[in-house]
Amino acid sequence: MAERLLEMPLEDVLGDRFGRYSKYIIQDRALPDARDGLKPVQRRILYAMYIDGNTADKPFRKAAKTVGNVIGNFHPHGDSSVYEAMVRMSQEWKLRNVLVEMHGNNGSIDGDPPAAMRYTEARLSAIAAELLRDIDKETVPFVPNFDDTTDEPTVLPAMFPNLLVNGSTGISAGYATDIPPHALGEVIDAVLMRIDRPDCTVDELMTVLPGPDFPTGGIIQGKDGIRKAYETGRGKIIIRAKAAIEQGKGGKKHIVITELPYEVNKANLVKKIDELRLDKKLDGIADVRDETDRNGLSIVIELKKDADAEAILNYLYKNTDLQVPYSFNMVAIHERRPKLMSLPELLDAYIAHRKEVVTNRSHFELKKANERKHIVDGLIRALSILDEVIATIRASSDKRDAKERLMAHYGFTEAQAEAIVTLQLYRLTNTDITALRQEAEELDQAIAELTGILADEKKLLGVIKKELKTMKKQYADERRTVIEEEIEELKVKVEALIPAEDVIVTVTKEGYVKRTSYRSYSASNGQDMGMKETDRLLAQLEMNTTDVLLLFTRRGYYLYCPVHTLPDIRWKEVGQHISHLIPLERDDELVAAVPVSSFNTGEQLVFVTKQGLVKRTELAQYQVQRYTRPLVAVNVKEDDDVIAVYATDGCGHLWLATHDGHALLFAEEEISLVGVRAAGVKGIQLKEGDFVAAACPVRLEEGSSFVVVTQRGAVKKVAMSEFEPSSRAKRGVVIVREVKSNPHRVVGAVFVSSDEEMVGLRTEKGVVETIEAASLRLSDRYSTGSFVVDTDEAGPVVDVWKEPAKLLGKGEEG
Structure with missing residues (x-):
């Protein structure tokens, strides 16, 4: 036979196959039916146990036997999927009313796996039998199983609203469901209210069904979330231990x-x-x-x-x-389609199902009652003419002849004739006549009742209500979960939870941070701090674990770092890069570190940018609750950078030095207070091409001075008294002598208030020099200063800083 090849686009093939697969997964695998609340595998397990007689009034049987029956007859999938579904139906911490009782290890709330199915035993629970009650009375449709050897139900009669009582969870193709469990008694009350008042609102239903009732108890917070879920099918609540x-x-x-x-x-x-x-x-x-x-x-x-x-x-x-969010997603299969359903829709789907079940059952019982009444009527008439009937039977040649004679002579139907000829002799007593007449009366009563139910919907609903009330009386128990109106906002006092410990916090120019105990610092005598050769200290701070470190970046962001979250690393080891704690842009870098023990001191932060802008903002505005990413500290233009940030009480002065060699001293009060996202005001007037090279907060003290460093390696110390306080936004005064060939350009400057202070500088080729302030003599503003670096060999100076003072320490324990 020749091969037939079909050429089809891949997307058509995949689309068709996936469409069929997803339809199967949605309808027949992962989502529960809105009527009985069961997925197909659960329904098949319960039905297999029922037809096998594995019920609550019988002894337990091996779980493996049930699993084998389910796979062999109804569910051609792996045994683990069937056994897992069976185990879940037996776990009292998963289901509000368990449907399977199990002997042996069926897992635990600790996540332990259950024992293998060859070791465990199971049977239907009493309440599961209520899901199956009347299934043999043609109440629900049956379809052939996968191999056409038997039939299986497409839905169970469900004497109680199982979907709401036990909830459901599942993921299919394009759909997921999360329906929480509820208290049986409350759900039945809601069904009864819906039957009596089909137009009742969600608020009215919530008077009897206030919310989910989890098998593990706990506390639900957020009635608005429940209400929204009941109205739309989706909503969010908080569950608390x-x-x-x-x-x-x-x-x-x-x-x-x-x-x-x-x-x-x-x-x-x-x-x-x-x-x-x-x-x-x-x-x-x-x-x-x-x-x-x-x-x-x-x-x-x-x-x-x-x-x-x-x-x-x-x-x-x-x-x-201890507290988790729970999101309702009430998706169920309704009329063979997945549908997001509200509470009224779920109740209506269940009520419609019960109406259908009770109608079908009534038809079945009415048919049986009529058949029996017909037989009883025949027997009563036969007993009234007993002698003739016996004579006719004795004159017959066989059973068939007897039946035909009875039908011909007395007008009995074939069913009546069959009942008469099979009648046992002991029943030909007066007692039996009385019993038959009594049975006829009872049958008349039952027929009238069943006919009434089928003719009158009010009576039909009455039957449903009566059965539900019986269920409630028999199986309802106390609510386990407490429901609270509002979601409580959790305020965590960090200082009450963190061990208060004095530590040394170090931040390097390249962005490495750490906190170190005083014990580790003392053991190293403050020497040989762990740091890369090309790096330098940006800040060395004595802080407490309850404090906060604010790190400011070149691009105008700040990183909020509670000290207790910084890595605890020994003094001699390199710290952890800040990007491991808070992500930082690749082209951004740290420029300043400000320690904060309290945001309520009235202090302010002063920012200085390369283009001469200055800004002053209250420190309190930088306190935040969430700090997992960089936050805006100051609005910086594309061609500008932040070069300095410091904390102040607002009563000091600010000294700015420019690259071209001008300096301006003015009071911090000149900078008006603005908000976090503001850009600031002009601090110094710059010529085209010039920029701010150094910014120093100062106090007007006797004997204090500035150390100024140029790119040519010249260093000079200028007394504070050389600068008269002025107002901001001016050009300032000259601080470096103008030289026509190879002029000096200011690389950086630091403020020194004592001769013990040290100044560090680094050249382009990585040569580092440390200069003691005491070794420099005072110069006037117009001098060049002393050359301390041979820039011809080491390259021009590119970085200037003040060395942190050696910490006095707080004792070995810290």
């Missing part, structure tokens, strides 16, 4: 957790809390113990003496799974 602060021995307190949010892994939660303790991210926790036993869940967090229990609990709510 149930925790209490208890007084322990010796003034110590304990936090005891007795209920967890839904689907939170207990073992992972305990591990996370313990990691916070070990990593010293949270001070105040002495120990974490899982004391869960057969009496219930219990996680005990033992606190240190004088620890702030409320602050620690709030921190744990914010940073662990």
Whole structure:
């Protein structure tokens, strides 16, 4: 036979195949039916157990037997998918009312896997039998199974609204679902209200069904989220663990957790809390113990003496799974299509299903009752003419002849004749006549009742309501989850949670930061700080772990770094690059570090840019709650850069020096206070091509001076008294003698208030020189100064800084 090849575009083939696959996944795999709340695999497991007689009133059977039956008869997929679905239906921390009872290890809330199916035993729970009740009365449609050897139901009769009671979760192609579990009694009350008042609102339904009820208990916050979910199918709530602060021995307190949010892994939660303790991210926790036993869940967090229990609990709510968000996504299969459904729509779908089930059941029972009534009527008439009937039967040649004679002589139907000829002799008593007449009366009553139900929708709904009330009486229990109106805003007092420790914080020009204990600093005697050869210190600060370090960048951003979040690294080791903590643009770099112990001191920040702009803003405006990315500190133009930032009380002076050799001294008060995103005002008048090379905050003190360095390696010390305070935005005065050939250009300058201070400089070729201020004699503004570097060999000077003073230390312990 010749091969037939079809040429088709790949996108058509893939589109068609994926379309068919996704339709199958959506309809027959991952999403629950809106009527019985079951996915196909769950329905098949329950039905297989039912027809096998594996019910709540019988002994347990091996789970492997059920799994084999399901795979062999209904669900041609892997055994693990069937067993996992079966196990989930038995886990009381997943389902509000379990549908399968299991003996043996069926997993745990710690995420432990269940035992293999050859070791576990299972049977239907009593409430699962209610999902299947009346299935043998032609109540639901059946379809052939995958190999046409038997039939299976497309939906279960579902005596209770299982979708809302047990919830559902699943992901298919293009659709996902997350429906939370609810309390059986409350859901039934909502169905009853919807039956009585089909136009009732969500607010009215919420008077009887206030929200989800998770099997693990906990606390739900946010009624608005529930209301939105019930109205639209989507909404968000917060689920919080149930925790209490208890007084322990010796003034110590304990936090005891007795209920967890839904689907939170207990073992992972305990591990996370313990990691916070070990990593010293949270001070105040002495120990974490899982004391869960057969009496219930219990996680005990033992606190240190004088620890702030409320602050620690709030921190744990914010940073662990003690509090989690839950998003409703109420998607179910409705009329063979996936649909995002509101609460009224889900209730209506269930009510419509029950109406159909009860109608079908009534038709079935009416048919059976009519058939039986027909037989009973025949038997009663036969007993009334018993002698003739016996004579006719005795005169017959066989059973068939007897039946035909009865039908011909007395007008009995074939069904009645069959019942008469198979009648046992002991039933030919007066007692049996009475019993038959009583049965006939009962059948008449049942037929009238069933006919009434089929003729009157009000009676039909009455039956549904009566059955639901019986379900509620038999299976409803107390609500487990508490619902709170508002979502509580968690305010975490960081200072109450962080161990207060004095540390040394270092920041380098190339962006490496670290905090070091005084013990490590003292052991090195403050020498040989770990740093790259090409790098230098930008700041060396004595701080506390409860303080905040603000790092400012060339492009006008700032990084908010609580000291306790900085890496704890030994003095002799290189720090961690700041980009590991907060992402920094590749072309950006650090220019200043400002330590902050409090944002409420009334201090301000002064910014100076290369193009001579200055800005003053209140420090308090730079305090933030979120600090995972660089934040805007000052608005900087494309062709400008920030060159200096410092904190001040606003009562000092600012001295600016330009590259061409001019300097201007003016009071900080001249700079008006502006907001964070403002650009600032002109600080110094610049000629074209000139720019600010140095900015020094100063106090007008006797004996203080400026050390000015030029690119040619000339260094000179100029007394503060050489500069008269002026007003901003002026040209300033000359600080370097003008030379026509190879003129001096200012590279940098520093303010020195004592002779012990040291000035560092680096040349283009990496040569570093350190100069003691005492070694420089005072010069006037017009002199050139002393040459300290041979720039012909080392290259021009490119960087100038003041060496940090050696720290006095706070003792070895720090």
